Amino acid sequence: MKNPVTTYGYAFAHNNTMNESTDTNPTSSGTRVVTRFAPSPTGFMHIGGVRTALFAYLYAKKMGGEFILRIEDTDKAREVEGSIEHIQESLRWIGIEWDYGPDKPGIHGSCLQSERLDLYKKYAQKLIDKGLAYPDPYTTDEVAQFREKAQEEKRPFLFREHRPETFDTWDGTKPLRFKVPEVKRYHWHDEVRGALEAGEEMLDDVILIKADGFPTYNFAHIVDDHEMGVTHVMRGEEFISSTPKFLSLYDALEIPYPKFVTMPPIMAADGKKKLGKRDGAKDILAYKNDGYLPETMLNFLALIGWNPGTEQELFSKEELIEAFTLEKIQRSGGAFNEEKLLWMNKEYLQKIDTSAYVAYAQAAFPESITGLPNFSEETLTKLVPTIQERVHVRSEITEAAETGEYSWAFTTPEVPKELLKWKKDDSAHDAVPRLHKVHELLSTADFSTPESIKAAVWDYAEEVGRGELLWPLRVALSGRERSPDPFTCAYIVGKDETLLRIRNASETLA
């Protein structure tokens, strides 16, 4: 193959012959683990896809092997502009890196199937030469009629029942079909499911190369997995039933089977059906926009369909790689639990440092907050720990901000008289002398931390009864029924503002 145009034909790829016996191929006979994720570029990446990619990635890294990102762009009609970039962005976001990919061809050539067409033709020719492939003589309408008839008779449609006795040489204008050599029951081993089997009705004369010259998935993925030295084929359970088809192709091509690793499906929240795009599966990057951290998504996704068998639930990427094993992949499907995702995001959100959280929170604030007279990054920095303690995801910050939960930090609140009364009793007037006293104490207090403020007034609060002082003080500062404690409020707004608000409250009550 001297064709200089083929894009899989990188100089070094020429040395890696595609039709020599497999045991001279170091990648397929060696012990090095190679896994791949092979999406078609038909839109965004959803949870299920990323999870499958993640497991393949984790296993490869665990074993010190390689992870390949291969784009299966053989259906130009379904291809969506920009999705190759989108897929890469999604994977990179949660920290999945690939050794070879669309942007990173390697010893096996391009990782775009559309750039490997000559390779599939070469393998197809092998089958033709063995008498195991032939051109489909029917029109699409004719095949459709066969199918309809089979459906009416309530039996599965099998093309091989219509296989012509003789056929012309394939000229590339018709689809090339596989002539399944032997219709039999297949038994195989799955690393997760164990012994699996399927019957004759799954075996058929599948299309190898379509009329447009592109290969089908059935054919292309086998060729590529072999060429790229993939040792473990990790994919969803939707491929179990078509595995006999693949197995018959491996046999015909004289390619050794890789190890099959079936991942459990991710179910929609009701746990009833598989989570798919039409069941509300979101673009993984939508979670990014919503304010979920990549650490959260990585950790959470890893735990859908896998667990280490210990009680640990929080894992860094490194810990996941270390702990990951095929044996612990589940057989049954799991629902995507958004509530637990929220909990986990909060766990990770509480670990990030204040300056990072300031940026995170600031992006969530609406104009009604950022436009406030005293809005500043300095004040926000002081406010952040109290937000961090409460919030699971960014949208909660926006919501809280819109209902005025943070406004007091950036503008002097108007405090209703009723609110200043603790326990709604009639002791409001008693609060006035207490507020005078605390004003006096705070005017000379150290405002460098909430604790130093607390130290300045605590003894007095104990003396008069904590609630009797702390409730009106806190409400005077925040203007809200619920808020952080008064010391934190005072610290956030600063000394001058604190003293001003105490005076305002005294006047309101007087």
Next chain:
RNA sequence: GGUCCCAUCGUCUAACGGCUAGGACACAUGGUUCUCAUCCAUGAAAUCGGGGUUCGAUUCCCCGUGGGAUCACCA
């Protein structure tokens, strides 16, 4: 419809055939506390049904039931 796969608290799940079926999320109660939040403690909550093998079954086998997947010139 044919074929295949799966089955433990509401959810995610643990339990080489052997302690009282464990943990987490969510929920409830109590404690700390001026409120909210945090934190701590406690509680309620499960082996789909029926047979079989076994001294013993969540675990192994069979039948049911339920759910899922698949039967394209889609991957």
